[in-house]
Amino acid sequence: MLVYTMRRVLGALPVLVLASILTFVMIDVSGDPLADIRMQQPPPTEEVIQQAEERLYLDRSMPERYWLWMTGIGGNGDIGLLQGEFGPSTQGPQYEIGPAIVERLWTTLRLVGAAMIFALGLAIITGVISALRQYSKLDYTLTFIGFLALAMPTFWLAGIMQAGGVKFNQLVGDQVFATIGDGRFRAEGQPLGDQLLNAFAHMALPTIVLMLISFASWSRYQRTSMLEVMNSDYVRLARAKGLRNHVVIRRHALRTAMIPLTTVVAIGVSSVIDGAILTEYVFQWRGLGDFFITAVDNNDSYALMGWLLLSGVIVILANLVADLLYGVLDPRIRYE
Amino acid sequence: MSENGMFGSTRPKKARKDTADRTQLQTIVLRFSRHRPAMISLVLLVLIVLFAFVGPLFWIWDHTVYKEIPSNLPPGGDHPLGTSAAGNDVLGQLMRGAQQTLKVAFSVSLLSTFVGSLWGATAGYYGGRVDALMMRVVDIFLIVPLLVAAAAIAGNTGAGASWSAIALIIAIFSWATIARVVRGVVLSLREQEFVEAARASGASAPWIIFRHLLPNAAGPIIVAATLLVAVAILAEAGMSFLGLGIQLPDISLGQMIGSARTAVSTRPWLFYPPGVLLVLICLTINFIGDGLRDALDPRQTRVRR
Numbered sequence: 029m030l031v032y033t034m035r036r037v038l039g040a041l042p043v044l045v046l047a048s049i050l051t052f053v054m055i056d057v058s059g060d061p062l063a064d065i066r067m068q069q070p071p072p073t074e075e076v077i078q079q080a081e082e083r084l085y086l087d088r089s090m091p092e093r094y095w096l097w098m099t100g101i102g103g104n105g106d107i108g109l110l111q112g113e114f115g116p117s118t119q120g121p122q123y124e125i126g127p128a129i130v131e132r133l134w135t136t137l138r139l140v141g142a143a144m145i146f147a148l149g150l151a152i153i154t155g156v157i158s159a160l161r162q163y164s165k166l167d168y169t170l171t172f173i174g175f176l177a178l179a180m181p182t183f184w185l186a187g188i189m190q191a192g193g194v195k196f197n198q199l200v201g202d203q204v205f206a207t208i209g210d211g212r213f214r215a216e217g218q219p220l221g222d223q224l225l226n227a228f229a230h231m232a233l234p235t236i237v238l239m240l241i242s243f244a245s246w247s248r249y250q251r252t253s254m255l256e257v258m259n260s261d262y263v264r265l266a267r268a269k270g271l272r273n274h275v276v277i278r279r280h281a282l283r284t285a286m287i288p289l290t291t292v293v294a295i296g297v298s299s300v301i302d303g304a305i306l307t308e309y310v311f312q313w314r315g316l317g318d319f320f321i322t323a324v325d326n327n328d329s330y331a332l333m334g335w336l337l338l339s340g341v342i343v344i345l346a347n348l349v350a351d352l353l354y355g356v357l358d359p360r361i362r363y364e
Numbered sequence: 365m366s367e368n369g370m371f372g373s374t375r376p377k378k379a380r381k382d383t384a385d386r387t388q389l390q391t392i393v394l395r396f397s398r399h400r401p402a403m404i405s406l407v408l409l410v411l412i413v414l415f416a417f418v419g420p421l422f423w424i425w426d427h428t429v430y431k432e433i434p435s436n437l438p439p440g441g442d443h444p445l446g447t448s449a450a451g452n453d454v455l456g457q458l459m460r461g462a463q464q465t466l467k468v469a470f471s472v473s474l475l476s477t478f479v480g481s482l483w484g485a486t487a488g489y490y491g492g493r494v495d496a497l498m499m500r501v502v503d504i505f506l507i508v509p510l511l512v513a514a515a516a517i518a519g520n521t522g523a524g525a526s527w528s529a530i531a532l533i534i535a536i537f538s539w540a541t542i543a544r545v546v547r548g549v550v551l552s553l554r555e556q557e558f559v560e561a562a563r564a565s566g567a568s569a570p571w572i573i574f575r576h577l578l579p580n581a582a583g584p585i586i587v588a589a590t591l592l593v594a595v596a597i598l599a600e601a602g603m604s605f606l607g608l609g610i611q612l613p614d615i616s617l618g619q620m621i622g623s624a625r626t627a628v629s630t631r632p633w634l635f636y637p638p639g640v641l642l643v644l645i646c647l648t649i650n651f652i653g654d655g656l657r658d659a660l661d662p663r664q665t666r667v668r669r
Contacts, residue, residue: 179643181639182598194629305509343507
């Protein structure tokens with residue numbers, strides 16, 4: 029198992045390196061970090077542009093810049109991912125990309141994590157119900173809801189939920205749902221109960237939106253794999269032994285039927301991140317979504333590269349965890 | 365020669381056709397037409413396409429701003445879906461928006477399918493090291509979040525001025541899903557006798573890939589391409605919503621929702637129609653994809669990235 033883990037981790041490294049090259053080249057080729065400076069009125073002097081070029085390392089060739097971005101060797105100490113520096117920002121010398129990303133990462137991960145857990149729960153429950161009542165009215169209804177969720181643009185649903193939250197607050201006459209902001213700073217220094225309530229008020233609607241967007245395809249998988257397992261020999265054997273229905277379903281069928289879901293969920297992480305960006309934008313959170321849009325608006329190449337690479341790392345890690353979990357969950361798999 | 369061929373046919377003539385008399389295409393069409401949600405969806409989608417592409421020819425207002433149009437008019441009268449703050453006719457905007465959205469999505473699907481099937485078939489046919497290397501590349505494109513990566517490139521290059529540039533950018537990040545599907549199918553196909561026979565009779569690799577492997581993988585390819593249309597629509601809509609997709613003065617459905625998002629309860633006629641249309645398009649395409657899969661390729665299960 030340990031050897032297998034090591035091999036998987038080492039196998040992920042080349043993918044990571046290639047992903048970093050892809051990210052770097054694409055952002056580097058497509059963007060001009062100096063676009064805003066060049067557009068200034070009155071036109072900036074040649075000297076100003078040169079200074080900015082030097083500060084952003086644009087005076088070097090692209091391969092040199094990639095090497096610099098990775099290692100930071102030969103830079104001014106503000107670049108080099110391996111040293112924990114994300115590079116200089118176009119948003120001014122005092123704006124540090126690294127701390128800004130890390131600060132927002134927690135905001136976003138909180139949303140992504142909560143939504144994924146709830147979506148997973150919902151997917152398993154609806155998938156199992158659909159499978160056990162195959163071709164019933166309930167199955168068709170759940171299937172249709174799933175299709176609807178797959179077709180729903182995240183931001184539109186978020187907009188509807190936000191408006192609904194405002195209406196609900198007006199109706200009750202109290203601020204039950206906070207519809208704007210992530211509310212991180214509002215509750216500081218207050219008793220724990222208030223802090224939790226505040227966090228819930230801000231988290232509830234965005235989490236529901238992201239959960240509804242994400243659960244559908246997982247639910248379909250759960251249904252398929254549950255159907256497959258329910259028709260297998262060992263489940264028939266368990267029934268023949270005279271075990272009670274819910275024991276067969278819970279202990280024998282469900283445990284096996286959940287295994288394929290780990291891979292599907294791991295692959296789905298990147299689309300949940302996509303959804304989180306849109307949801308955050310609608311609810312005006314100061315998370316990675318806001319960071320991303322600010323970076324695009326400012327032609328902030330190093331910030332964008334850092335962002336994309338970070339999301340790549342998260343997805344690779346999720347897939348790695350899924351691979352390893354697979355071995356733990358499925359006793360048929362042996363790693364020699 | 366008799367009319368039944370050189371050796372004569374032992375099969376008795378029947379008035380009604382049975383399975384053996386149908387061509388492959390006829391069987392597929394029949395199976396598809398029995399899938400009721402897919403058939404209803406197909407009709408709806410055709411209507412939406414007509415609305416988007418033929419509708420503008422019959423409607424007096426297009427999507428641009430007119431001085432004659434009063435702003436913020438609720439639905440009814442001369443403007444059945446109301447007007448925007450700047451003075452656009454919402455119905456005109458909706459037609460143009462749907463048109464741009466559909467153009468982007470179908471182009472993405474065509475482009476990704478072309479590149480993805482070639483890539484996947486080549487990797488699957490050669491196998492071994494070539495396969496490992498080519499699929500690593502696919503993995504890399506699969507791990508970056510589609511919407512964000514495409515939005516970053518589009519924002520950087522200012523590609524929003526034309527729909528084809530947006531389509532190209534989304535395709536860059538979505539061909540990998542097709543490649544993965546095709547490679548999987550080709551891996552199992554290439555072990556079959558007819559491929560071996562072709563190889564034994566001296567057929568070249570491109571010949572085998574184009575004449576034997578890709579046609580036999582057509583079912584899964586068509587299904588994946590259909591489902592990709594829906595993915596591309598949602599990606600384009602998300603980009604345009606963030607202001608990084610199709611730009612004013614041109615318009616897309618996502619952009620309409622984006623500019624109406626602060627007016628959900630005050631001017632709902634600006635917010636709901638483009639969203640409903642988006643949902644309808646994606647819903648119908650997904651149902652059609654489902655029906656196509658049942659008709660072409662009953663064993664495959666749905667994968668959504």
